[in-house]
Amino acid sequence: MATNVLMPALSPTMEHGKLTKWLKKEGDKVKSGDILAEIETDKATMEVEAVDEGTLAKILVPDGADNVAVNTPIAVIAGTGEDATMEPGPSAPPADGRKNASTEGGSPQSDAKTAADSPLAPEAASGEPAQPSAPEIPAKTAMATMTVREALRDAMAEEMRRDDSVFVIGEEVAEYQGAYKITQGLLQEFGERRVVDTPITEHGFAGLGIGAAMGGLRPIVEFMTFNFAMQAMDQIVNSAAKTLYMSGGQMGCPIVFRGPNGAAARVAAQHSQDYAAWYSHIPGLKVVAPYTAADAKGLLKSAIRDPNPVIFLENEILYGHSFEVPQIDDFLVPIGKARIAREGRDVTIVSFSIGMVYALKAAAELEQAGIDAEVIDLRTIRPMDSALIVESVKKTGRCVTVEEGWPQSGVGAEICARLMEQAFDYLDAPVIRIAGKDVPMPYAANLEKLALPNVEEVVAAAKAVCYR
Amino acid sequence: MAAASSSVRAEAAPRKAQNAPEAIASFTTEEELAAYRQMLLIRRFEEKAGQMYGMGLIGGFCHLYIGQEAVVVGMMMAAREGDQTITGYRDHGHMLARGMDPKGVMAELTGRRGGLSKGKGGSMHMFSKASQFYGGHGIVGAQVPLGTGLAFADRYRNNGNVSFTYFGDGAANQGQVYESFNMAELWKLPVVYVIENNRYAMGTSVTRSSALTDFSKRGQSFNIPGEQIDGMDVRAVKAAALHAAEWCRAGNGPIILEMQTYRYRGHSMSDPAKYRSKEEVQKMREEHDPIEQVRARLLAGKQASEEDLKAIDAEIRAIVAQAADFASHDLEPDPAELWTDVYK
Numbered sequence: 001m002a003t004n005v006l007m008p009a010l011s012p013t014m015e016h017g018k019l020t021k022w023l024k025k026e027g028d029k030v031k032s033g034d035i036l037a038e039i040e041t042d043k044a045t046m047e048v049e050a051v052d053e054g055t056l057a058k059i060l061v062p063d064g065a066d067n068v069a070v071n072t073p074i075a076v077i078a079g080t081g082e083d084a085t086m087e088p089g090p091s092a093p094p095a096d097g098r099k100n101a102s103t104e105g106g107s108p109q110s111d112a113k114t115a116a117d118s119p120l121a122p123e124a125a126s127g128e129p130a131q132p133s134a135p136e137i138p139a140k141t142a143m144a145t146m147t148v149r150e151a152l153r154d155a156m157a158e159e160m161r162r163d164d165s166v167f168v169i170g171e172e173v174a175e176y177q178g179a180y181k182i183t184q185g186l187l188q189e190f191g192e193r194r195v196v197d198t199p200i201t202e203h204g205f206a207g208l209g210i211g212a213a214m215g216g217l218r219p220i221v222e223f224m225t226f227n228f229a230m231q232a233m234d235q236i237v238n239s240a241a242k243t244l245y246m247s248g249g250q251m252g253c254p255i256v257f258r259g260p261n262g263a264a265a266r267v268a269a270q271h272s273q274d275y276a277a278w279y280s281h282i283p284g285l286k287v288v289a290p291y292t293a294a295d296a297k298g299l300l301k302s303a304i305r306d307p308n309p310v311i312f313l314e315n316e317i318l319y320g321h322s323f324e325v326p327q328i329d330d331f332l333v334p335i336g337k338a339r340i341a342r343e344g345r346d347v348t349i350v351s352f353s354i355g356m357v358y359a360l361k362a363a364a365e366l367e368q369a370g371i372d373a374e375v376i377d378l379r380t381i382r383p384m385d386s387a388l389i390v391e392s393v394k395k396t397g398r399c400v401t402v403e404e405g406w407p408q409s410g411v412g413a414e415i416c417a418r419l420m421e422q423a424f425d426y427l428d429a430p431v432i433r434i435a436g437k438d439v440p441m442p443y444a445a446n447l448e449k450l451a452l453p454n455v456e457e458v459v460a461a462a463k464a465v466c467y468r
Numbered sequence: 469m470a471a472a473s474s475s476v477r478a479e480a481a482p483r484k485a486q487n488a489p490e491a492i493a494s495f496t497t498e499e500e501l502a503a504y505r506q507m508l509l510i511r512r513f514e515e516k517a518g519q520m521y522g523m524g525l526i527g528g529f530c531h532l533y534i535g536q537e538a539v540v541v542g543m544m545m546a547a548r549e550g551d552q553t554i555t556g557y558r559d560h561g562h563m564l565a566r567g568m569d570p571k572g573v574m575a576e577l578t579g580r581r582g583g584l585s586k587g588k589g590g591s592m593h594m595f596s597k598a599s600q601f602y603g604g605h606g607i608v609g610a611q612v613p614l615g616t617g618l619a620f621a622d623r624y625r626n627n628g629n630v631s632f633t634y635f636g637d638g639a640a641n642q643g644q645v646y647e648s649f650n651m652a653e654l655w656k657l658p659v660v661y662v663i664e665n666n667r668y669a670m671g672t673s674v675t676r677s678s679a680l681t682d683f684s685k686r687g688q689s690f691n692i693p694g695e696q697i698d699g700m701d702v703r704a705v706k707a708a709a710l711h712a713a714e715w716c717r718a719g720n721g722p723i724i725l726e727m728q729t730y731r732y733r734g735h736s737m738s739d740p741a742k743y744r745s746k747e748e749v750q751k752m753r754e755e756h757d758p759i760e761q762v763r764a765r766l767l768a769g770k771q772a773s774e775e776d777l778k779a780i781d782a783e784i785r786a787i788v789a790q791a792a793d794f795a796s797h798d799l800e801p802d803p804a805e806l807w808t809d810v811y812k
Contacts, residue, residue: 167624193624199654204613204647211617214602215552217624235644238607239614247595247603248586249809283810307812 003052004073005036007061010046013265013317017041018066019074028056030077037074042149042181042320054079136298136333143324151293151325152182152258152314155300156220158330160190163218166304167194169209170222170259179224180260180319206232206257210240210309213255218304223259226275226313240309241284256303258312261289262354262404263452265317269440274405276352279311280382280414286335287381289313291356293323295379298333306335313381315354338385340392344374347462348392350415351402352378355453358434359402362458369459371466381411389415390423397428398465402458407435429465434458493707497771503545503702504762505780507537510561511759512788513570514733517560517577521737525796526577530591533561535732538758539664540565542705543632546713550627554602554615555634557592558664558731562634566599570787574795582798586805609635609642612661616648619659619722630716631659638669640683649690649722658716660709661687661724664699666731671743683726692722699727700756730756 007017020038024030030050037048057078061068068074146154160166167190172179174187174197187195198205202223209219223229229236236257243251263272280287286308290296296314303310325331341356342363351359356377363373374392378384393399399419401412412433419431437451495503514532521530533540536558544565547553555562563573568584576583576594584594592606602618605611615633622629639645640663652659663683667674674681684694693715697708705727712723730752734741741749766772 196655199647199650201647201650203644204616204651207610207613207644208617208620208648208651211554211602211614211619212621212624213617214614215618215621217621234607234610235613239605239610243593243595243603244812245809246585246589246593247597247809248584248588249812250585250595250597251602252812286811 002054002057002076002078005048005050005075005077007068007070007072007074008039008046008048009070010039010041010044011264013320014041014070015320016067016069019061019063019068020045021063022059024056026056026059030054030056039068042147044181048074050077052077052079136331137294137326137328142327144327145322146293146325147320147322148290148293148296148314149180149182149184149319151297151323152300152319153184153186155297156183156304157186157189159301159304160186160194163304164194165216166218166220167196168220168222169196169198169205171198171200171224173197173222178222180316182314182319183222202228202231203235207235207239209255209257210235210253213240213253213309214243214251218254218256220256220258220304223257225271225316226259226261227271227273229257229259229275236279236285236309236311237282241282244308245284252307253309254307256300256306256310256312258300258303259314260316260319261313262315263436263441263448266443266445266448267441268443272441274403274436275311276313276381276403277405277410277414279313280384280411281409282382284309285382286310287313288335288379289315289353289381290333290379291318291341291353291377293321294325294331295333295339295377297325298331299335299379301330302332302335305332310335313353318354333379336380336383336385338379338388339377340374340388341377342373342375344372344396346372346374346396347398347400347466348374348376348389348396349400349402349458349462350376350378350389350412352381352411353404355402355404358453358455358458361455362402362462365455365459366462369463369468371462371468373462378411384414384418386418386422390419390426393419393423394426397426398462399427399431400434400458400461400465401431402434402453404436404452406438407433408438410435429467432461432465434461492701492703493710495703495706497766497769499545499706500762500766500771501780503538503541503706504759504766504777505784506541506544506565507702507759507762508781508784509570509787510534510537510541510564512784513564513574513791514560516788516792517574518733518737520574520578520792520795526591527579528590529557530577530737531558531735532731532733532737533558535752535758536664536666536699536727536729537561538702538705538761539662539699539727539729540634542699542702543660543662543709545702545706546709547630547632548713550600550629551713552600552602552615552618552622552629552631553634554611554618554631555604556608556611556636556639557604557606558636559592559594559604563594563596563599563601563604566596566601568596568599568601570791571794574791575798578795578798579800580795580798581801581805582794586809587801588805588809609639609644611635612639612642612645612648615661616652616657616659616722619652619657619716620655623655623657628717629658630713631657632662633659634662634664636669637663637665637667637674637678637683638672640665640686641669641678645686646690649687649692652722653687653690653692656719656721658719659722660712660716661692661722663724663726664729665726666729668731668735668743670735671739671741673743684724687722687724692724694724694726696726696728699729700758701761702758 058076061074173183209221262274572584594604619631
């Protein structure tokens with residue numbers, strides 16, 4: 001029978017792509033392995049191969065079509081002897097990226113390349129409105145919509161233009177344009193002296209970057225993910241974080257370690273860990289984890305100028321999210337300042353990075369239930385802006401923390417301790433932590449969904465602390 | 469930088485640095501006396517540190533450089549202003565050879581406010597940006613990527629400087645050393661890797677810890693040339709150092725110098741040294757002592773008299789006594805120092 005060729009996903013987090021070009025035309029005979037078409041996203045390009053033999057009966061999505069949702073049928077292949085003009089087979093599952101992609105279509109690899117069954121429901125353009133509390137953005141500032149990915153790249157490019165001692169080093173940052181395309185175009189603008197591809201050698205290039213920083217340069221070290229930075233942990237902690245103190249203030253290490261942190265989707269235990277709590281344990285390190293594109297840009301620029309080692313935790317799923325970014329020359333967001341993302345009276349929800357997605361959605365649901373939640377985006381994990389949290393809790397008397405990392409000794413645990421110390425008399429209910437479940441990240445879609453926090457848990461926790 | 473170095477290398481055979489120097493540099497009287505004075509300062513300083521450790525004035529770990537003096541003194545004779553030095557935890561000698569104040573070094577050992585790190589680093593963690601001395605690192609082998617990074621900065625700025633990166637035969641088995649070798653050769657970084665082979669990684673002899681005990685060959689997989697040097701002869705060290713520095717400054721990339729040396733004392737002050745015989749140590753001291761070699765040459769060549777050398781000895785003893793006195797009487801750090809220097 002006829003089979004649909006579906007728009008494949010290049011990565012577990014891809015939702016849309018462009019159908020660049022058909023290499024076969026209607027009526028052509030195709031066999032398994034033939035390249036049917038080329039597709040691309042902002043991250044990469046890929047060829048769509050046929051997995052069935054037959055005739056390309058009908059092309060459903062033309063050359064050059066943009067924003068084609070993953071799993072959309074893009075062509076029909078008629079089996080041998082079938083009528084090449086027959087109607088397509090049963091329609092594909094909803095192309096919202098939430099269901100498993102069919103492997104019967106043109107998915108280039110049927111193993112791991114299914115669409116994300118992420119519970120995070122990444123939204124391509126969440127377009128969060130201007131922020132209630134962001135003193136760094138003056139009123140009436142012109143805004144432009146851009147993705148977190150673009151904001152990060154612009155931050156690096158601006159700082160590299162400003163200071164010749166800033167350079168980027170890491171795996172695939174130059175010729176490949178970044179494994180997640182964060183360094184796109186930097187090699188072309190700044191050349192190979194300042195955009196340096198490394199061998200796969202995290203311990204080595206982290207140490208080399210730290211040495212270069214001690215020698216007076218300002219390296220931006222990209223880890224393909226922070227999961228790989230565990231190989232470099234000794235250099236980050238023992239060499240970068242402690243040397244200023246051990247040298248009685250002589251040395252210093254102006255360096256940024258950046259890259260995606262935490263769970264993406266369907267990459268299982270060794271590629272899904274959230275390191276916010278780990279790094280935030282270390283005196284001598286600053287730890288930043290932005291949610292919006294504006295914060296990503298302003299904080300990365302501040303991190304690059306900071307004279308201390310800064311751990312800059314990004315999130316793969318957020319890379320494609322769009323936000324309003326102020327069009328200000330040299331837009332800086334100070335490290336160490338949290339932001340009130342939503343004002344409210346009844347309960348304080350504190351989160352950071354992708355956790356903000358749950359927090360804001362929960363706040364919207366709580367509003368329906370008559371609970372007015374205040375949502376704080378920490379932005380910086382260390383030094384933590386306790387003052388803003390305490391101030392908020394003095395108003396609401398209740399607090400829920402949200403993070404994807406594990407609960408024990410986590411960021412939420414730290415916030416609980418600080419509230420005990422600094423706001424005990426203001427609390428009307430015990431603080432509840434919503435965190436990743438205390439297990440290694442499972443691969444199976446349903447288990448992964450269970451392991452991560454979700455909006456319902458946040459809503460339930462907020463209701464619980466409000467005794468509702 | 470990365471793209472340019474992606475060209476395929478054809479050479480397979482171990483590379484030899486070209487224009488290998490005379491194995492032993494001939495020293496002028498001035499050079500012999502300078503080397504004698506420097507090595508003696510390190511020897512007497514370390515003996516004093518050992519004494520003070522025994523008296524409880526120095527705490528924690530204390531790794532003495534006695535026996536290895538010719539390595540750092542010879543190397544430093546080839547360094548020029550701007551070149552960087554970085555090493556592991558056996559670092560007192562490197563700082564003295566770099567010209568850092570013995571008072572500051574000793575006061576750091578005693579944990580006083582006049583110490584080079586204001587008393588916050590201790591024996592293993594001392595630095596001097598002014599002297600281009602980048603530590604003093606307590607994690608075995610960690611200084612190797614760091615020293616490679618210093619060379620990266622030199623190359624980035626094209627300033628003609630060289631990073632002298634020291635580590636021991638024990639550190640030579642750490643993985644990050646080879647990660648560094650690979651990048652250094654790939655990007656032709658100006659770094660001289662000085663492997664101070666004192667034959668024992670703590671208590672484990674090289675034959676018990678290393679599948680290949682010729683450390684000069686440790687760069688072969690990366691096409692980095694290496695040489696074995698008599699690290700007890702300061703003239704041989706200097707000759708090799710000069711050649712290596714020149715090799716790096718000419719843009720040839722890294723080079724390895726294996727310094728065959730010996731430490732007379734234990735790994736640290738708490739080491740009873742049961743893993744080797746007293747005779748082995750005695751034989752090395754009698755036949756190969758780096759300071760005695762210079763002394764004998766000076767006397768035999770009538771370049772100095774017994775009286776001349778005695779005068780130097782007295783001068784050195786005075787410097788060390790002053791350092792010890794300062795380090796014993798200087799105040800401990802102000803308690804407020806606990807909270808400073810965590811962030812800039």
